Amino acid sequence: MKKTLLIGGVLLASAAGGIWHANQNWSEPKVMPVAGATARDWHPETFWYEPWGASLVHKGMDIFAERGTPVVAATHHIIISENDSPRGGKNIWALGPNWRLHYYAHLDSIAEDLGWYIEAGTQIGTVGSSGNAKGKPPHLHYGIRRMIADDTRIDDSTLGEQKAYWLNPIEYLEPVIVN
Ligand SMILES: [Zn+2]
Numbered sequence: 344m345k346k347t348l349l350i351g352g353v354l355l356a357s358a359a360g361g362i363w364h365a366n367q368n369w370s371e372p373k374v375m376p377v378a379g380a381t382a383r384d385w386h387p388e389t390f391w392y393e394p395w396g397a398s399l400v401h402k403g404m405d406i407f408a409e410r411g412t413p414v415v416a417a418t419h420h421i422i423i424s425e426n427d428s429p430r431g432g433k434n435i436w437a438l439g440p441n442w443r444l445h446y447y448a449h450l451d452s453i454a455e456d457l458g459w460y461i462e463a464g465t466q467i468g469t470v471g472s473s474g475n476a477k478g479k480p481p482h483l484h485y486g487i488r489r490m491i492a493d494d495t496r497i498d499d500s501t502l503g504e505q506k507a508y509w510l511n512p513i514e515y516l517e518p519v520i521v522n
Contacts, residue, residue: 371440378413390511403486410481432473446486449476
């Protein structure tokens with residue numbers, strides 16, 4: 344199943360707006376997206392790590408795990424796209440609360456019959472090394488993008504102006520990280 348991110352985003356953002364207006368208390372629970380992962384499973388400097396090839400910096404976190412380990416939704420999601428692309432491999436973009444887009448990449452498999460709305464903790468796939476992670480140790484690339492820029496996050500680092508759009512997933516997951 345292939346959907347178009349932009350068109351889907353616009354349509355689903357309207358739907359999401361409806362949900363949020365209908366339920367102003369829609370919470371943002373957080374779940375570690377790789378089952379059983381602890382702080383030992385990623386490099387502490389994984390976010391904005393450089394150099395990072397054509398991307399220059401690494402705009403997410405890599406959580407290493409055995410191939411086939413369950414990948415679950417880090418929070419409540421409206422699924423926007425499921426794709427297989429040369430770079431991200433099998434990947435999912437999903438909208439979460441507070442207009443944040445969550446990106447799960449290099450999956451070994453994507454769960455079948457994923458509904459358009461899933462709750463935090465729902466399995467969405469398994470850890471793999473698809474896309475440009477082929478031949479590398481299996482890991483989940485997890486990124487979180489703001490739909491509304493936060494200019495206070497801009498700094499002098501490489502591509503620092505893009506920090507207005509990218510959250511550090513380690514900071515986001517902080518409440519559920521097991522050391
Ligand atoms: Zn990565």
